[in-house]
Amino acid sequence: MAKLTINVEKCKGCGLCVDVCPKNVLELSPNKINKKGHKPVEAVREESCIGCAFCATMCPDCIIKVER
Amino acid sequence: MANKVLMKGNEAIAEAAIKAGCKHYFGYPITPQTEIAAYMAKKMPKIGGTFLQAESEIAAINMVYGVSSAGYRVMTSSSSPGISLKSEGLSYLAGADLPAVVINVQRGGPGLGDIQPSQSDYFQATRGGGHGDFHMIVLAPGSVQEMASLTVKGFELADKYRMTAMILADGTMGQMMEPVELDFDVAPAPEKPWATNGTKMQRKHNITNSLSLVPEELEKFNFARYERYKLIEETEALCEEYLMDDAEIAVTAYGIASRVTKNAVDEARKMGIKVGLIRPITVWPFPKAPYEKAAEKVNHIITVELSMGQMIEDVMLATKCKVPVTLCNRAGGMIPSVEQVLEEIKKYAKRGE
Amino acid sequence: MVVFDKPKSLADISMHYCPGCTHGIVHRLVAEVIDELGIEGKTIGIAPVGCSVMAYNYFNCDMIEAAHGRAPAVATGVKRANPDEHIVFTYQGDGDLASIGMAETVHAAARNENITIIFINNAIYGMTGGQMAPTSLPGQVTQTSPYGRDVNACGYPVKVCEMLSTLEGPEYLERVTVNSVKAVKNAKKAIKKAFQNQIDKKGFSLVEVLSTCPTNWGMTPQNALKWIDEKMIPYYPLGVYKDRSNKENN
Numbered sequence: 001m002a003k004l005t006i007n008v009e010k011c012k013g014c015g016l017c018v019d020v021c022p023k024n025v026l027e028l029s030p031n032k033i034n035k036k037g038h039k040p041v042e043a044v045r046e047e048s049c050i051g052c053a054f055c056a057t058m059c060p061d062c063i064i065k066v067e068r
Numbered sequence: 069m070a071n072k073v074l075m076k077g078n079e080a081i082a083e084a085a086i087k088a089g090c091k092h093y094f095g096y097p098i099t100p101q102t103e104i105a106a107y108m109a110k111k112m113p114k115i116g117g118t119f120l121q122a123e124s125e126i127a128a129i130n131m132v133y134g135v136s137s138a139g140y141r142v143m144t145s146s147s148s149p150g151i152s153l154k155s156e157g158l159s160y161l162a163g164a165d166l167p168a169v170v171i172n173v174q175r176g177g178p179g180l181g182d183i184q185p186s187q188s189d190y191f192q193a194t195r196g197g198g199h200g201d202f203h204m205i206v207l208a209p210g211s212v213q214e215m216a217s218l219t220v221k222g223f224e225l226a227d228k229y230r231m232t233a234m235i236l237a238d239g240t241m242g243q244m245m246e247p248v249e250l251d252f253d254v255a256p257a258p259e260k261p262w263a264t265n266g267t268k269m270q271r272k273h274n275i276t277n278s279l280s281l282v283p284e285e286l287e288k289f290n291f292a293r294y295e296r297y298k299l300i301e302e303t304e305a306l307c308e309e310y311l312m313d314d315a316e317i318a319v320t321a322y323g324i325a326s327r328v329t330k331n332a333v334d335e336a337r338k339m340g341i342k343v344g345l346i347r348p349i350t351v352w353p354f355p356k357a358p359y360e361k362a363a364e365k366v367n368h369i370i371t372v373e374l375s376m377g378q379m380i381e382d383v384m385l386a387t388k389c390k391v392p393v394t395l396c397n398r399a400g401g402m403i404p405s406v407e408q409v410l411e412e413i414k415k416y417a418k419r420g421e
Numbered sequence: 422m423v424v425f426d427k428p429k430s431l432a433d434i435s436m437h438y439c440p441g442c443t444h445g446i447v448h449r450l451v452a453e454v455i456d457e458l459g460i461e462g463k464t465i466g467i468a469p470v471g472c473s474v475m476a477y478n479y480f481n482c483d484m485i486e487a488a489h490g491r492a493p494a495v496a497t498g499v500k501r502a503n504p505d506e507h508i509v510f511t512y513q514g515d516g517d518l519a520s521i522g523m524a525e526t527v528h529a530a531a532r533n534e535n536i537t538i539i540f541i542n543n544a545i546y547g548m549t550g551g552q553m554a555p556t557s558l559p560g561q562v563t564q565t566s567p568y569g570r571d572v573n574a575c576g577y578p579v580k581v582c583e584m585l586s587t588l589e590g591p592e593y594l595e596r597v598t599v600n601s602v603k604a605v606k607n608a609k610k611a612i613k614k615a616f617q618n619q620i621d622k623k624g625f626s627l628v629e630v631l632s633t634c635p636t637n638w639g640m641t642p643q644n645a646l647k648w649i650d651e652k653m654i655p656y657y658p659l660g661v662y663k664d665r666s667n668k669e670n671n
Contacts, residue, residue: 014441014642020602038440053425054602060445061436066425092502118501123528130491134498137485160488264483266507269462275477277486
């Protein structure tokens with residue numbers, strides 16, 4: 001299993017990572033709001049993560065660290 | 069006797085710049101200053117420096133901005149219409165507190181004007197020369213020797229105060245030939261810890277910048293810059309006074325106008341008229357002290373200019389209008405004659421009697 | 422094992438770009454390349470005027486803020502000041518590079534100035550709120566082309582790579598995009614080559630990156646990525662437009 005570390009406070013909730021994830025690991029939080037006022041991304045199914053780093057590759061704000 | 073060489077004013081500027089440690093020059097051809105570029109084109113490759121004919125004056129001044137950011141002495145030169153194009157860069161240099169030397173060999177204007185000597189960029193030079201609150205140090209040579217020595221001084225002052233020093237010359241000063249002595253003791257460039265020349269992984273990264281979106285901060289920068297300007301006004305103003313001790317009339321002029329005026333003063337003295345000359349060498353900072361002194365004892369001041377009257381405003385400000393100040397001028401590339409200035413002196417000498 | 426982390430040369434602060442704007446991706450790619458080539462200590466970046474005006478805050482190398490469009494001239498100065506030690510890149514948008522700074526761009530290319538230019542083409546002026554850019558597409562609606570770009574009145578968009586490829590000067594010109602994982606990887610390869618060329622003293626290298634502006638295009642970030650495929654790439658085909666040292670690439 002791979003590990004995702006997401007800097008939630010810097011997330012702008014654009015969702016590009018959500019769309020690109022092949023394993024449907026990520027979702028924008030339905031109820032949380034970060035300090036920037038965005039609904040940040042969450043790894044709701046982290047156990048499915050294969051560590052491909054597609055999410056991090058497409059993240060414009062460089063907030064995802066991927067370990068495998 | 070020191071080694072003297074016969075040189076054109078423009079060439080003297082170029083050689084003095086090299087002597088001052090300037091190894092990077094960027095220019096764009098425009099009459100009557102192109103000899104500077106030609107001289108640099110010949111010399112720079114031989115000393116491992118940069119001569120680059122830029123695609124425009126705008127590009128040239130921005131290349132200057134780049135070299136100066138990296139911490140090196142650098143110069144560009146142009147004439148009036150080209151200086152207008154450079155004015156964007158002059159403002160950015162000021163905003164980023166970068167040292168540079170810029171030469172303006174003035175020609176007649178406005179617009180494309182002509183290619184004859186003029187002093188009609190005085191306002192542009194002494195009031196900043198671009199948008200925003202700023203000044204340049206403006207040096208006004210009165211001989212080919214001063215074209216050289218003030219260029220050296222320009223580099224020193226630019227580095228000392230982290231600002232642009234402009235040499236405000238004119239077409240005659242640029243083209244005329246005189247013997248020049250070129251042995252200068254040049255102050256070495258100071259350390260420039262602010263330079264953006266690569267961190268070498270030994271310091272935090274530097275930023276060269278004039279953008280400051282928080283108004284409180286920008287105000288602070290502007291106030292700080294004007295504190296520096298105040299110090300410059302107090303310590304760097306330069307002026308030559310000629311026969312002013314017993315003068316009842318003062319004539320004042322800089323650059324080529326001062327040479328004509330000096331002759332007229334000599335002629336008037338032969339006629340027994342007590343007249344003297346005040347010649348500013350820095351026009352920013354404007355040397356106020358000799359004018360304040362003159363305002364207490366002369367009964368008239370004549371400014372002689374190759375413009376429609378620009379320096380006259382500084383003279384009025386410096387004398388607080390305590391004595392009448394009038395203009396004796398030619399414009400559009402014309403130079404006042406000794407006779408014209410002499411007639412003007414005689415006019416006020418009579419009134420004084 | 423760390424598979425992906427923020428590059429060292431990218432500053433650890435939040436960038437001001439709108440959600441989903443791909444400027445951030447390109448910033449990261451530049452920082453990754455600087456890290457991988459080990460040139461952080463000798464790199465000097467030049468920021469433009471436009472959306473990426475504050476790029477000087479986002480890189481951990483020395484940075485210079487230039488006047489609008491003048492970055493290639495400033496870069497020329499920095500490079501010429503110490504050609505052996507300075508690695509110089511500019512990061513410019515389409516208004517900066519292809520409108521107000523066209524002369525500086527063309528002449529730096531003509532001189533084969535040994536610098537690297539990262540050119541963000543998002544077909545709009547972003548910072549000022551969505552006006553028509555020199556690269557806005559025919560018919561594209563912007564604040565200053567509210568009825569769509571009328572080519573009879575405003576002319577046609579400028580194809581920078583194609584135009585510069587007619588010059589003898591430039592070493593390397595490539596157009597890439599960052600609208601998919603594959604595209605991002607390809608863009609990084611191009612950016613790395615553009616820096617490597619400078620290290621190898623090969624000369625002027627420009628990478629044009631088709632980029633998104635969801636806010637001013639009036640789209641979701643996802644639809645903006647699609648718009649690049651559907652609208653931009655047909656007008657601005659991806660590929661290498663010049664690669665002087667690698668003839669078969671031309």
